[in-house]
Amino acid sequence: MAQGNKGIKAKVQQLGSSLSSMVMPNIGAFIAWGVITALFIPDGFLPNEQLASMNEPMITYLLPLLIGYTGGSMIHEQRGAVVGAIATMGVIVGSDVPMFIGAMMMGPLGGWCVKKFDERFSDKIRAGFEMLVNNFSSGLIGFALAIIGYFAVGPIVSALTEWLGLGVAAIIKASLLxxxxxxxxxxxxxxxxxxxxxxxxxxxxxxxxxxxxxxxxxxxxxxxxxxxxxxxxxxxxxxxxxxxxxxxxxxxxxxxxxxxxxxxxxxxxxxxxxxxxxxxxxxxxxxxxxxxxxxxxxxxxxxxxxxxxxxxxxxxxxxxxxxxxxxxxxxxxxxxxxxxxxxxxxxxxxxxxxxxxxxxxxxxxQDTATTESANVENAELRKVDQVVFACDAGMGSSAMGASVLRKKMQEAGIDMPVSNASISKLQDDANTLVITQTELHDRAVKKAPSAEFVSVENFMNSPRYDEIVERMKNETNQAADKENTPEDTNKAENTGEIEDVTLAKVEHIIFACDAGMGSSAMGASVLRNMMKKADLDVDVTNLAINRLEDDAKALIITQKELYDRAEQKAPSAQFMTVDNFMDTEVYEEIVERMKKQS
Incomplete structure (x- = not known):
């Protein structure tokens, strides 16, 4: 029974994702229509009868066609998009209401039909006739679906839309919304x-x-x-x-x-x-x-x-x-x-x-082993030449995540394209690193099985980004780093413990990482607040490692794998290494020791 519930839940999520993926890429058109409506209709900000005349054609034709086109492209790229738009035109003309729901049905249906045609006949087309067959198959399949949409789907969706509208109106009237x-x-x-x-x-x-x-x-x-x-x-x-x-x-x-x-x-x-x-x-x-x-x-x-x-x-x-x-x-x-x-x-x-x-x-x-296989340490970053953030719609938080990583790479001197896309648009490329949320990992792998993957919990604030940048910078030197002499290894292991730090002479605490942002900034904020509550007058900041200055009165907090680079920039400073910049227990110990030594 539980397995059945999981299956139903997965199908509901997939349906919801498909619906939103048809609308989200076209939100700009909805906003344009909303702005035209807000400004130019008779009771708008700037009433203008001529410009307001765009309102009805946009809502009747443009927006449904965009949804149908997008729905078709999700199933079978450009050919599916064209047939999806043709099929959508049938339901638009065959009804008296804007056909958003009809477009969400006919667009994917058009893409599916032309995809099945290609799967069955693509290997049977004689050389030189590919363009002729492709164009006529798209036109004829679209023609047939438009007729079906006009006589069957359009009237049914019109009735369904009217019922839904009446239902919403009844809920609003009953104050149950x-x-x-x-x-x-x-x-x-x-x-x-x-x-x-x-x-x-x-x-x-x-x-x-x-x-x-x-x-x-x-x-x-x-x-x-x-x-x-x-x-x-x-x-x-x-x-x-x-x-x-x-x-x-x-x-x-x-x-x-x-x-x-x-x-x-x-x-x-x-x-x-x-x-x-x-x-x-x-x-x-x-x-x-x-x-x-x-x-x-x-x-x-x-x-x-x-x-x-x-x-x-x-x-x-x-x-x-x-x-x-x-x-x-x-x-x-x-x-x-x-x-x-x-x-x-x-x-x-x-x-x-x-x-x-x-x-x-x-x-x-989901199998936790799948998530573990999508960790940074398991990705072969050496062969990656582009990074793609993938989510349901390819917008929103994934776009922000792409912006965050792009900036980190630029600051680290890494010249690599970082973009965002919907999972349905992923290309199977072995030289691509796909970053997606953990719950979307399995779906993304199905679209691009040859790509490298890293899963994150939150696109906007993930410590994985610093790890990716660091790995990309040092990938070619990893083998040499692992062959350090025993003396170097002991030094790395014995340096950076809080017991070895003389906090009495510390006037500045600096959180240092590659970009000086992300989790290091959050760690600095946490410690700064702790210092204020303890009435300790110690400056706490965060910086990129390449901006560090040699200061004997500074305590530099950095991650263990970044220690050697940070020490080269500020050899006179004291150091403390952490596994995670958000380790509040370590910061509480620093505050407690400073209070005792002050």
Whole structure:
């Protein structure tokens, strides 16, 4: 029975991923349509009858065709995309409502049909006739599917859309919409956020926006309030690295719109699910009470994007819903954190992420051996000539992860392309390093079995990036490093222990790694806060190793594998090596010893 539940869960996740993967790449078009609507319709900011005439053709033809084209390309690349668009045209003309749902059906169907044709007949085409057969097969298959879409699928989807619209209207009228957040908020944190927002709520919300000028459905998943409240609670009442890293996460989540940043904070303390659910429900209740709504989807879920899609007369209602959600989420989170007396409450965030991720793998029936095989040390980085971050839609947090690693590589002098893509777009290339989230590893391997893989828990803050950069810089010297003389080995093993450091003469503490960012910056922030609480006047900073200066009054904290390089830059300084920059127990010992020596 449990195995059956896992299978159902996997199929639901795959369906949600497929739906969101058709909409996410085209969100720019939805935003363009929303801006045109917000500015130029009669009750917009800048009413203009001529420019407003673009509104209906875009919603009727452009957006569904883009979805159908994308759906077809997911199945069979360019040929599938063309046939998917042709098939989508049939359901567009055969119905009276915008065919988002119809496009999500006909686009992949068109791609599948032409793929099956190619699999059966591609090896039977005579030389010189390939282009003729390919073009006519695409045209004829698309023609047949367009006819089917016009007479069968279009009317059925029109009726289905009408029923769904009536159902949503009934729920809103009965004031039951806040109950949806009981399912939406946990599903978001289980990484179904894109599937929910772009696969379900965006199509339904767009239908509603056409008739009423706005839709509350655009706010259900995109509301940044619940996540903001959780991060504020950790900022004021959290402990260890979670408390230290939460303020930076607020900027990324609330302004940048990357909601995935707060998911690990909730998962590390499962009771925090109550905080986001309460925040989401209260925010939705406020939206409904004040008749709030957006003209189009806000993506990413940034407060800037949300306000950009807000009608002129609904700013107060939208802001109120966000504020209420944040306040309620904060208050519930505060109670949970202040009442938590568990022994694990002081453990660092990275360790909690790993434990939660392991539990998620087991719940999905994933083999932990698969994850272990995707560690940095098991990847053959010597042969890699490009890095690709892969997720469901190839946007959002994967794009941010690619940006983080790209910057680290540039600072380390590594000239290598770093990009992001959806898993469905991966190419099987043995010279590619694919970085993906652990729960998506198996799917990515199926698309690119020859590639090298590294799995991470969080695209935006993974210690794996520093390891990748370090390995790439020193790959050619690894063999020589392993053949150090016994004297060198002993030196590396006996240097960097806290007992060997004279803390009384330390005036500066520097966290040093390749880029001087990421986990080293977070470690510096944690120790700096500890110093302030202990009333110790010691400067704590983080730097790249190549920017270190020789200072006898400095204590340099670095990872063991970086010790030799750091010592060459600052031979007069004292050193302490750690396995993990987020090891709060070591920092507590430093503070305690400094207090005794002061």
């Amino acid at each position: 806040p109950l949806a957040n009981i399912f939406i908020e946990p599903a978001k944190i289980l990484f179904l956020n894109n599937a929910i927002n772009h696969g379900i709520l965006t199509p339904l919300g767009t239908e509603q926006s056409i008739s009423t000028g706005k839709s509350i459905l655009f706010l259900l998943e995109a509301n940044p309030g619940p996540g903001l409240g959780v991060l504020l609670a950790f900022t004021l009442f959290g402990k260890g690295s979670a408390k230290a890293s939460a303020p930076g996460a607020i900027l990324i989540q609330f302004v940048g719109g990357i909601h995935e940043i707060y998911f690990p904070y909730v998962m590390m303390k499962p009771l925090m699910f109550l905080a986001v659910i309460a925040g989401g429900m209260s925010g939705t209740f406020t939206f409904q009470l004040l008749d709030a709504g957006l003209r189009a989807a806000a993506s990413p879920g940034s407060i800037i994007a949300v306000l950009g899609m807000t009608p002129p007369n609904r700013y107060v209602a939208v802001i109120a819903g966000v504020v209420v959600a944040a306040v309620v989420s904060f208050l519930v989170g505060m109670v949970i954190l202040k009442s938590d007396r568990s022994e694990t409450s002081d453990e660092d965030l990275a360790a909690q992420q790993a434990a939660v991720q392991s539990a998620k793998q087991e719940s999905k029936g």
